[in-house]
Amino acid sequence: MKPAKAALTGLLALVAALAAGHLVAAFVGLSASPYLAVGNAAIDLTPSWLKEFAVTTFGTYDKLVLLTGMAVVLAGIAIAAGLASTRSPLPGSVTAVVLGLVGLAAVLSRPDIGQLSVLAPLASLAVGLYVFRYLHRETQDNESRRAFLITAGVAAAAGIAGQVFGSRTDVEGSRAAVGDLTPKTKAPEIPVNADFVKDGTPSFITSNKDFYRIDTALSVPRIRAEDWTLRVHGMVERPTVLTFDEIRRRDLVEETVTLTCVSNEVGGPYISTADFTGIRIGDVLREAGVKAGADQLFSTSDDGFTAGSPLDYVLERGLIAIAMNGEPLPAEHGFPARLVVPGLYGYISATKWVTDLNITTFAKEQGYWMPRGWATKAPIKTMSRIDRPKRQGRVQGRTVVAGTAWAQPRGVAKVEVRADGGPWQEAQLGADVSDSTWRMWRLELDLKPGSHTVECRATDKSGYTQDQARLDPVPDGATGWHSASFTVE
Known part of the structure; x- marks a missing residue:
């Protein structure tokens, strides 16, 4: 041959x-x-x-x-x-x-x-x-x-x-058939001064198509709402199974929430904000009757992914979301339902295509990322980034530095900027929408022509200022001041 x-x-x-x-x-x-x-x-x-x-x-x-x-x-x-x-x-x-x-x-x-x-x-x-x-x-x-x-x-x-x-499962047909999901309690309107888009920040609300995605599986699960169920079991008095219709018939609440990926490097893009509509996890679990000693909500996705969330935290803040920015969840963002927990990195809280909630303990169950070297508990760190000027960019005339800060659920109190290692100057903040969302900022600087480097740091409402030390995302999120070097012409 x-x-x-x-x-x-x-x-x-x-x-x-x-x-x-x-x-x-x-x-x-x-x-x-x-x-x-x-x-x-x-x-x-x-x-x-x-x-x-x-x-x-x-x-x-x-x-x-x-x-x-x-x-x-x-x-x-x-x-x-x-x-x-x-x-x-x-x-x-x-x-x-x-x-x-x-x-x-x-x-x-x-x-x-x-x-x-x-x-x-x-x-x-x-x-x-x-x-x-x-x-x-x-x-x-x-x-x-x-x-x-x-x-x-x-x-x-x-x-x-x-x-x-x-691909024959008609997910889009199922999404279209869901119809209106009007929340009984709506999120507050976003003020016009919540962002500084003209100066280079993102829009305050991220569109569904632009919302960041980090998945572990290679293919997006395709589940129709009419076929989906959510099992609630484990250390509860009354195990139950919820259908999509049973959830949508409850009093829906809408909340504006910023989600953040633990893989986000300093200055990274894996953070987005949306209006999520659903029901409170705490209401479901209190109806089921959580037994003494339970400390973990262990959630499982249709694709096999698992996440372990601190139970007390989820009881207070978590949502079972079925809509995003006024429409049923897109398939790639968890349709028919996902978890949304402000203040926790997504790898321990934001389970998409969720089908199972097991009330258990951290001693008994480990989520997908724990054996791989990530922390069991990971509250979101106080961080900020510079969105403009871009690194190695060129600026003409007066310099406007603009960016984003976040510290869910503590909220951002102030952002400071310094140029070329000089004194810190406090930036103008956008409207304070919620402690569970990011906050935009801007500052005008009078810089001479030539090369410059600016840095930023945020302080949350507890009084904590983000750490200068640069640490990688593993095991519980990156730290460090973001900087950008550019040329003023």
Whole structure:
């Protein structure tokens, strides 16, 4: 067999195997697709320092980079297996079986799949092995071109069909059918002077499409509101199950809340604010009757993600949210329901696609991020950042420095700015909307032409001023003063 045909044999067998697994997964659960399952397993096994590097380097494209890297590695393995099989199909056959078993192990490790999900990796293994041996035989008989074309066509059709059928759950139709979700208690109107957009700050309310996203899974769960339930159990007197309709019929409250990701570096973008509508977690748990000794709300997502929140904190402030900025939650932000807890970093509180609330203790259960080196309890730190001028930017005339500060749920009392290590000057603050939200600030500086560096620091309403020491996000959030160097012309 010629090397080019041998390499193509291995590559087409891989594509056929992945396409078959993806097609079967469309009917037993999309997360059972071997390709996605291996990717999710890779995410779960990745050490914290590497996760932080990926988020810092690639931002919200980190998963695309992972999938692309996996594709390159798998293609290389498949091509090598094909080249090693020019005389005998044994090396390629063994490789197909090994890759199939890796996919099976990855699927079995997922916490969010049913028993039938093993059919997807088994189909992938069987098809990959069969196609490799079939193409190897046809190539030896010099009938390879037709076999290659047929295999490529069938694999492409299977992959497309898997994607189509896997997306058949009509989430958008379910969102549209929800209709109006008018809260009985509305959030206060945002004052016009709450932000300084003209000076470079974000708008006070972040649009749904611009709201930051950090997920652990590679695919967004697709759940219809009419199929969703929320189980409340554990250390409670009266375990219960709530449906979406039961939640929407309650007295809904709307709150303006700023959510912050613990992965946010100093000056980072992973912070956003929205009006969330839902019901208070405290009301649900008091109805269930929390038993003495419980100290953790252990929440589980439909995709298997788990988070452990301090129970006393959640009882006081937490929401089960079903709407965001006046519309049902977008699918990528947790539809049908998610948790929103102002003042706690998202990794221990903001569970999207939430399906289970277990009242327990920190001694009994650990959330997803705890074994990976993150802190069990992580209140949001007092922080600020400079939004304008941008680093290495150029400014003409009088310099306006503008930015954002946050200290949920304590609230921001003041922000100070200094230029080139000089004295601190107090900035003008935007309207104080809520202690659970960010606060915008601005300051005009009269700087001479040339290079300059400005720094900022915030003080919260408890009197604490953010720490100057630069610390990485692990284990409980970054610290440090944000700075920006620029040139005045």
